Amino acid sequence: MSEQYKSREQRRKALEEKKNKKNGKKSAKGLVKKTFLALVLVGLIGLLIGIGTFAYFVKDTPPLDETLLKVPVPSKVMDKNGELAAEIGGNEARDYVNYDDIPQLVIDAFLATEDVRFFEHNGIDYRRLGGAVLANVSRGFGAEGGSTITQQLVKLSFLTEEKKLSRKAQEAYLAYQLESRFTKEEILEMYLNRIYFSNRAYGIARAAQNYYGKKLDELELHEVATLAGLPQSPNNYNPVKYPENAERRRNIVLTLMVKHGKITEAEADEARAVEITSTLVDGTNAPTFSNRYNAFVDQVVEELQEKLGENIDPRSDGLVIHTTLDTKAQEQVEFLLSDEGPVPHVDNEDYQSGIALVDTKTGQIRALGGGRNYVKTGYNYATDTRVQPGSAIKPILDFGPAVEYLNWSTYHQIKDEPYTYSDANKTPIQNWDRKHEGWLTMRQALARSRNIPALKAFQEVGSERAREFAVNLGIPLEETIHESYSIGGFKTGVSPLQLAGAYAAFGNEGIYTEPYAVSKVQFPDGTSVNLANESKVGMKDSTAFMISDVLKTAMTSGGTGRLAQVPGLHIAGKTGTTNFDQNDLATYNVPSGAAPSTWFAGYTPTYSIAVWNGFSKMGEGNFLRSPTQGFQDQYYSRMLFKELLQHVATTDEDKVDFRVPNSVVRVGVESGTNPPLLASEFTPKDKIIYEYFVKGTEPTTVSKEFDKVDNPKNVTAVYEEEANQIVINWDYNDDRLADISFELTAQRDNGDAQVLTVTKDLTFTIDNPEPGSTYTISITAISDENEQNRSETVTKSVQIPIIQEEEEEELEEIIPIPEPPVDEEDDGEEDGNRPPTEGINPPPRDDEEEEDVEEDVETE
Structure with missing residues (x-):
């Protein structure tokens, strides 16, 4: 019984297992089928979506106009006022x-x-x-x-x-x-x-x-x-x-x-x-090209292809290009670079110039001088050239960063002395005149373009921060820069447009805008794109203002830019001169003092201009002659700057000065103090320098160098009867004596006081004083540096005695000498025949005895 049951039970389980396997296979096949159908459905949906999306994207596709494949449509160039300035394009x-x-x-x-x-x-x-x-x-x-x-x-x-x-x-x-x-x-x-x-x-x-x-x-x-x-x-x-x-x-x-x-x-x-x-x-x-303004138009083309892609074809795409062009300024630039212009040119076919004119506030390019005979060359010396900037880089790479990062004031003291680079060889650095001026303020060092203070500033700031500052102003620099860059020894160089843009930031309260020529472009389909460059903070407004104020000094008689000054305008500017290396000097037989090229960069609150003059290549005779030999070649860049600026800066707005920001303070500092000390009320006017400090860093300690002078000491006034003189003596502190003079006055009885002398001595005499009078002597110590700084007056009086001779004369008036008796009867005899009266007149004396008597009387 039990065996039979067991057998049936086993058979039942076996049947169930077989059924489950069969059902599992059916389920697996169903799952695959469902998955496939789902994927097909998703694919169909995706295809439909893709087709719909594609149809949506291409619905606005322009027609395939075969004429556009072969016939270019010129583009219109509009100036800053929206007026047609030029057309570019066609088959030319x-x-x-x-x-x-x-x-x-x-x-x-x-x-x-x-x-x-x-x-x-x-x-x-x-x-x-x-x-x-x-x-x-x-x-x-x-x-x-x-x-x-x-x-x-x-x-x-x-x-x-x-x-x-x-x-x-x-x-x-x-x-x-x-x-x-x-x-x-x-x-x-x-x-x-x-x-x-x-x-x-x-x-x-x-x-x-x-x-x-x-x-x-x-x-x-x-x-x-x-x-x-x-x-x-x-x-x-x-x-x-x-x-x-x-x-x-x-x-x-x-x-x-x-x-x-x-x-x-x-x-x-x-x-x-x-x-x-x-x-x-x-x-x-x-x-x-038949078009005008070629140098500017070339910049327009480059900007469009840089910003919109180089497959944009301004000469065939039928664009309407809105630009920043000032046609009058552009025409003036082209005139200045022509043979008819007012500024001389070096008589050399390789001689060239590049000019960039930029709006200080917006960075918009107003005009470009691409070179002499630019229409024939096509190489734009305003934008394409890369030349070492020389000393024109000092505000950007040395002193600007020092103010920005170290809070240097315009008074900051730097010693111009024999100095070396910090390389392993301790290579010496020289100033342009091979001289040294000792302690200078930052203002003096930059305005006079001293190389050694510039290097010291660069070293104190550090190359990394100096580079960061310059790059923020659009100056292209490698990742690692060397100390020679501090005076313009660049590996590559800069263009006039780059330098004008960097300088504009100083004039625009520290706000930098990369210069641009194209503000907006309209396409044939009616769409447009705004291409104006955005502004950014390039430096603190305190830095911008203080460098600008120093560079204004460079335009005065004590600075290197005085030949570029335009009366009535507030201009900040800096010169720059490049140098030949030793190989070039030997190869091309360059005379002493000659230079391969020069710069001048400067700005007002409305315009920034950079001018470069030099040569397209190295060669025999390709140099600018030295001004010490009577040539003006190295001044041509300054002349071009001046001619252009006075042509474009004609409104009242152009004549405004740079705004003083709240971040700086102007302080009267006593000259020569280091660290700076405030001038005191006794500091001589010619010893007070007014300089700018970043607010919060100005000096608070007052100088004691010219405190109120001490009084004369141990004053005596003695009448010396034998010499018949009043002798006045006094003492004074030895450590201040060199800077002090003494004013002496005298008052006789109740008369008016009169100045006797101003002397550096400690003694004085009054000869032949009036007998019987009282003299009041006053002595005042006076600072040689400041006449207003005077000590208290020390007074002494002296009584002049009446001498004996005067006393005898008075006695004779009181007691008359008796006359001898006269014989009244013998009145016919003359007096001379009368015998002397004994005992009235004194016996005669010889001359020596008479002199002795006189001396006795005087002694008495």
Whole structure:
């Protein structure tokens, strides 16, 4: 019984297990099926959403206007008042070349670099697009582009540079349309004739001419590779301006050409070995433009491509470009740099100038002087050049940071003395005149452009903080700067536009705005974008004001900028002179005192101007002659500054002074005190200096150097009868005696007091005083430094006795001498015949006895 049950029970369990397994398989199959259906549904929904989104994005896509592919639409340049100033664009910068005339080497270079599968896709390269998507996911949207040549042509012709999904969708949509209407050869032809290559070149044929002076079929491999590398970032890879960048990019192109089988490794190595600048032409093959204001317009183009992307084509996109241009100022700049201008030029074909005029408050560029005969060269010396600034950097890298971080006052004392850099060799540093002036205030040191105080300021601040201060004002510096930078010994250099922008921050109460030429752009579709640069705090207002006040001193007779002064304007300014190194001095036989270039940078509350004068290259005779030999070459930058400023600064607003901020105080300091002491009420006026201090750091201790002088001591006044003199003597403290004089007055009886003398001696005599009179002598000690600082008066009186001779005369008047008796009868005899009366008259004496009697009387 039990065995049978057991068997049935086991059988039942086995059946249940089998049933469960069967049901499990059915459940698993159902789950897979449901999951698949769900994924399909999600995919369909996503597809529908994608299609809807794509349709939404492309609904506003501009039509594929074939004329825009080949016919550029010029852009309008408006000045600061909204008036049309110039038009840029059209065919003037292009040489159109047909596909059949484009060498295969050029095609291979561009395809290997920009779109290696160009002849395989239908406008979109999905493999490349996938890589770009992954890059955008990992590094952010817009990190890497996946555009084909077809898409690039669409973007150049119809769309903006804006990196948005809607724009990418429109780009893809138009790319498909373009591929359906044109052959690959036609698309590539349009692309190579349309892209921008910097250096005023649109299209590959014009680029070959501008950079190398060659036709396309004359280009060498290294030149083709250089041009093929430009479209990614034309201005940054411009071999004229940035040869190092261009060389790196060229070598990448060569590597890509090897990778895709266009050239061999040996050919690439040979091309890499060629110096990037070796076959460049000097720029005279660049096209000239009929438009005015070329230097300014070139800056407009560069700004647009920098801010909106380099595929923006101002000369073909039909833009309305609102700029900061002051046409009258621009015309004056161009006049000053012409042969007809009032400022002389060095008679040398390599001589050049660069000028930047910036609005102090806004940073807006008003005018640019790109160089002499700029229309022919195309190299903008106002924006492209990088020259050592010389002493013009001292406010930015030395004294500005000292005020900002160390709270230096304009009185701060610095000793101008023999000094060295802190390098291992203790290299000496010299002032421009090879002299030393001892203790100077910061004002004196900067206004007189002393190198040694500048280096000391840099050292006290420290290179890191000095660099931070300069970078905040738009000065490009490497991560590590050296002590030689303190006097302008830069590795690279600055442009006039950069220097004018930095100086403007001092005139704008410390607010810095990177200079800009384009304020707004309107696109053909009616949209617009604001491109004005935003302002930021570059320094404290106390720093800005105190440096400005010191640089105003530099414009006076005691400073280096006096030749640039304009009467009636409050100008702060600084000179700068660069130097030849020892190799150049020997190579080019440079005379003593000559310089390769000079600067003048200055500003008012309304305008900031930087002017550079020098040469386009080193060469024999390329130097500015020394003023010590009677030449004015090194003064031309100051003259240009003055001529331009007095032309543009004509309103009452231009004549205002820099505002004194609440963060500074003006204090009367006693000259020579270190640390500074307040002048006392006795400090001589010519010993008081009024200087500015950051509020809270001004001196509080009053100098005692010129306290009220002490009284004369031990005063005596004695009448010496034998000499018939009043002798006056007194004593005084030896430690103050050198700075003291003594005023003596005398009053006789009740008469008026009269000044006898002012003397440095401690004794004085009055000769032949009036007998019987009383003399009152007064002595006052007076500071030689300040006549108002006088001691109390010390008085002594002396009675002059009546001498004996006067007493005898008075006695004779009182007691008359008796006459001898006269014989009344004998009146006919003369007196002379009468015998003497005995006992009346004294016996006769010889002369010696008479003198002895006189001496006895005087002695009595």
